[in-house]
Amino acid sequence: MDILSSATAVTRARDSLHSTGIAVVPDVLSYTQCQHTVKLINDLLVKDASNSSLFRKEVFHAAILNDLGDQKAQKDESTQLRSCKTCVAGDQIPPSAAPSILYYSEESPLMEFLKQVFDTEHVYRTEDKLGCLNIHVYEPNGDELNWHYDNGGIAVTILLQEPDEGGVFEYVRQARPANDASEDAALVKRVLSGEQKPEQANVRAGSLVLIRGNEHLHRVTPVHGVLPRVLAVLSYESTPGVTLNEYTRLKFFGRCS
Ligand SMILES: O=C(O)CCC(=O)C(=O)O
């Protein structure tokens, strides 16, 4: 975590985010911290096998989830993208896990780092007990997160376990055309047809990844092999006191409370 207090790391990440839309900061968590968290999550998965309180869902969705995209209501391949993973919600993650400490601790340098890198005066944790800190488990039988834009502009993740095969974070460097849904849809089509090649981020276990997720189309390729891909998603807002509504809680966590 010390690396986040380094001025060089701030400058490097800020420059990278500015020029490419993404910044990868390696070794924010150690291998031991990552493995400790993976073990805690594994224990939850084993315990959960019988009562399924962890939320696992396969969905088919459009790449563009905003109002402009949905209005088109076309039924082509760009609206039938498959995503499937297990989500461990904020209230299920042990406080002793390294991502919890990094996210919640008053001594954590992360918040200051984010303000400087995203060049903003205010960054707040999402104050939702489910949607604050999540851990996503991509099982190695084809779990994936298909092409999408995020709703929020500050996406922060930490990879905890690399899979053997697939699970690559891909993104399109070209920033989203401002308020132009038809250009947006054209970009999605070019990416889906292979005409426009995405970039692949080089992310190792322990790396912090920052992206402007509402501007850059991105996805996680299907995971195969033996090891699941395990990733912490740390949620932030530009205004204080943000909670999720019931619709969003049901959609992402399968429950309201
Ligand atoms: O799993 C990842 O690396 C990306 C996650 C992501 O894009 C999201 O949760 O919106």
Ligand SMILES: [Fe+2]
């Ligand atoms: Fe995303």
